[in-house]
Amino acid sequence: xxxxxxxxxxxxxxxxxxxxxxxxxxxxxxxxxxxxxxxxxxxxxxxxxxxxxxxxxxxxxxxxxxxxxxxxxxxxxxxxxxxxxxxxxxxxxxxxxxxxxxxxxxxxxxxxxxxxxxxxxxxxxxxxxxxxxxxxxxxxxxxxxxxxxxxxxxxxxxxxxxxxxxxxxxxxxxxxxxxxxxx
Numbered sequence: 001x002x003x004x005x006x007x008x009x010x011x012x013x014x015x016x017x018x019x020x021x022x023x024x025x026x027x028x029x030x031x032x033x034x035x036x037x038x039x040x041x042x043x044x045x046x047x048x049x050x051x052x053x054x055x056x057x058x059x060x061x062x063x064x065x066x067x068x069x070x071x072x073x074x075x076x077x078x079x080x081x082x083x084x085x086x087x088x089x090x091x092x093x094x095x096x097x098x099x100x101x102x103x104x105x106x107x108x109x110x111x112x113x114x115x116x117x118x119x120x121x122x123x124x125x126x127x128x129x130x131x132x133x134x135x136x137x138x139x140x141x142x143x144x145x146x147x148x149x150x151x152x153x154x155x156x157x158x159x160x161x162x163x164x165x166x167x168x169x170x171x172x173x174x175x176x177x178x179x180x181x182x183x
Contacts, residue, residue: 005037005089010108014081018074027063039079040086047080055079107143112136130163137165 004010011034015025028034033042045054059075060066067075107115120128138159145151 004108004111005040005085006035007108007111008034009110009114011035011039013108013110015074015078018078019070020074020078021071024063024067024071024075031062033062036082036085037089040082045079047083052076105144105147106136106140112139130166131161133162135160135162135165 008029011028012025014036015028016022025034028039033039043054043058045052045058055076056066056072059072116128116133120126126132138154141152141154141158
């Protein structure tokens with residue numbers, strides 16, 4: 001969950017899906033509130049409040065004009081989802097399973113795409129194909145390790161490529177991942 005909370009790409013993707021105008025999303029980015037986690041705690045307000053005046057004031061200050069009614073409805077929903085995600089993240093951390101391998105949180109698709117493109121730019125000489133890109137589950141496992149600060153052993157048979165994951169190839173510990181030949 002915290003991957004989603006801190007992801008500008010996931011925030012932007014969700015805001016666009018809700019129909020929030022691009023210039024509005026850019027204002028969130030300019031003011032550094034373009035993540036679910038930052039929006040959830042940008043001002044003192046709870047979605048269960050009787051009035052949404054604090055939300056309207058925050059949005060009017062941020063956008064430098066009062067949002068249109070249709071945009072206000074979408075922004076209210078975006079704030080509600082941000083607040084819910086933040087509370088869910090806190091609850092999950094408080095009730096977390098001591099075995100980090102029991103559940104792995106998934107990296108948001110938008111965030112996964114952004115990271116993959118950045119890596120491709122950084123590692124210019126490498127050819128990226130589905131057979132050389134790591135599986136989503138493997139990436140999620142390592143993201144989880146970074147977020148929790150808990151290093152866990154990853155068995156070699158759990159390391160497969162994205163194409164193997166899509167094809168649902170069974171993991172064979174006698175096969176070498178990099179060369180696809182008997183080790």
